[in-house]
Amino acid sequence: MKREALLVAVACWAVLAVAPAAAVAAPQDVANDIAGRITSPFCPGVTLHDCPSQAAADLRNRISAWAEAGWGRTRIMARLESEYGQEIRAVPPASGTGLIAWALPVVVLATGAGVAFVLLRHWSARTPQTRLGDGPERNSLSLSPSERRRLDDEITAFKGR
């Protein structure tokens, strides 16, 4: 398993090494991204990016113009919130009550994983060590690596039938 762990480490390193090198986004990409993060004031329940109305297209053009003029995301979002209110956000803020939106799925996943792990440990600890091959006699089987490999192959082939 050490080789496999090394491979994973190399893959992680490759991912981490290239991640920071992401190119600076073009103004129109910034505008498109913001349009996907706000609710359209003209189409209920739809992001500005996906809203087909003409008024939405006009607002997308305004955001593009702000981005072309060098406005950052924060300034554009502040401007939009001042015009349309907090309701325009299509992403909960990572603070206050909005934090619950982000945290709860993580809490549920962690709890689920924890419960599953505890159950697995509990179930496997209570398994009686009496079956053929489960007990100490299994360790006394001295198989050479080639025999072991052959046994694995045979079992795999048997399962594949």
Add this chain to the structure above:
Amino acid sequence: MLGRPALLCALVSVTGALVLFFLGARKERRDLTEAAARALAVTAAFTSLAVAALVSALFAHDFSLAYVVNYSSRSLAGPYTISALWGGMEGSLLFWTLLLTLFSTVAIRGATSTRPVVVSWAGCVLAGISAFFLLLLVVPADPFVTMGEIPADGRGLNPLLQSPGMLIHPPLLYTGFVGFSIPFAWAMGALLSGHADSRWFASTRRWTLFSWSALSIGIVLGGAWAYTELGWGGYWAWDPVENASFMPWLTATAYLHSVVIQEKRQMLKVWNVALILATYVLAVFGTFLTRSGILSSIHTFTEGDTGIWFLPFLAAMLLAGLAAIALRLDHLKSDNRLDALVSRESAFLANNVLFVAAAFTVLWGTVYPIIAEVVTGVRLSVGPAFFNAVFAPLGLAIVALTGIGPLMSWRRMSKGALGRLIRPPMIAGTTVTAGLAIGGVRSAGALLAFGLCAFTAVAIGGEFVRGSRVYRSRQRLGWGPALARTLLRNRRRYGGYVVHLGVVLIVIGFAGSAFKVERNAFLKPGESMNVGAYSLTYEGMRQARTSEKQINEATVVVRRGGSRIGVMHPQSNFHFAQRQPQSEVAIRTTPVDDLYVVVTQFDADGSAAIRSFVNPLTWWIWAGAAVMALGMGVLLSGGRGEVAPASARSPVRETVVVAG
């Protein structure tokens, strides 16, 4: 008109079926259950008659019916007249009820291998659900309401619904939703009758697979419809109604995996019943969302008071289900224990944790706006950015497990054996990740996704190779016949792997969206814009008029690397009956990328606002869905007796331990 009397007769007969099933279950009398089954068949016949009446009214342009006026017109093309059946709330509920009564009848009639008392209780549940839907059709959602004054023509079907995809997508979704009521009813029947052994899920395995397959294909077709019709360049918007179809799919997928543990090891019985309950409740919850207007969505039917009828029904289903589980908890204890942490059981359990967490994430994101409004008074939306951020890690973990799971043995596995099996997929994953990184890919998420897809594809491919090798060596077959025999001799296992390969292809398509490019421009005839590697030249607008719509068709010449590679014709039309503008997207699709062009606006001087996207690898989503459908076909064609029950299997097989 036959429609309303047929619905009233259906309501009467289903009430009779409910009473007879109940008495048959309580008194354990087979004759009463058989009479109830006949009453259920009569209900299905009356419901079919009501559907036939509505469909014939739609085709005959009978504008004395409000439903026909609201969802059809004289100019509506023939095939889309059928779409009008599910284009409105009342018609869609009628169609739902038709499927429910037909499926219930077929399931009850075909339940020869289930204990009669379980069938009686399951029939009781199905008749109860059918009675609820028929009551809806008779009281708040009557599709046969007549007009005071008969108009000369109808308002027509929403232009967005006049698409080939809409002929198939809603029926498949409804088939999936309604189909889950069969395993749900069987689970409840098993619990209520006190026979909560493993037979209930064995006798509904095909129903579960069938419903899950229909829902899966329905969801993908919905994505394809959104992609080609809505004009925003994407296929999934995490809209509440999309989410409503996705949540039961996630829990049903978890169930399809965890039920294998119950089948093989007699474990996770409570969990499986809870999952099928969650799946059914979530399917009904989706119906409630669609019809209540509680959340804003582009898919919702008109707001009305029908949605509110679903709340007590939902609560009753949930509470009755939980009470039945609590009542029979002692019957649901596991017969076996886990042998080792490193085993396929553990992988399946991890898979379930991820799927259920994913379902919770989608549910939470969907209902969060309502909760936030109650708590803060501010109506917030939760859009794709939230779902993508939270869901993507879960999705990638599921892809990883899809590769690891098949490599693991049941009961226990040595680390050495796992290490040997996992090495080729790991080398493939690492090579792909490193190669793409060196090749200039700069998205960490995409690199991880492509790497995991390569890992999983090689892991699954290895399973096919190992299986085929047996037939090659023992029956001296070539690779092709050996592969075919591997697939066909154990359809459940290898059909599942084909589905997994389809999922891998779909994830490759999703990962491509990391490189999506979008550019917008307002162009005069002869002007050009660049999007990704393409150059688009707008040459002008052609106008035409039909009885239904004003057509405004742009001509856009596409060049790549200076060479002309094609001409595209996106349209911006206006539908007279609905007074609604509608963009017709032009898409040039290849396995590498899709060029997607929309006209959003045009001026009298011939200028046009062009919205263009380059969507890399989107083709693989549809290809993956086709592979999934193939796998589902293999799974559904598998014989019932392919995998013997745990008790009938050789004890030697059960105690095999992979040495390490």
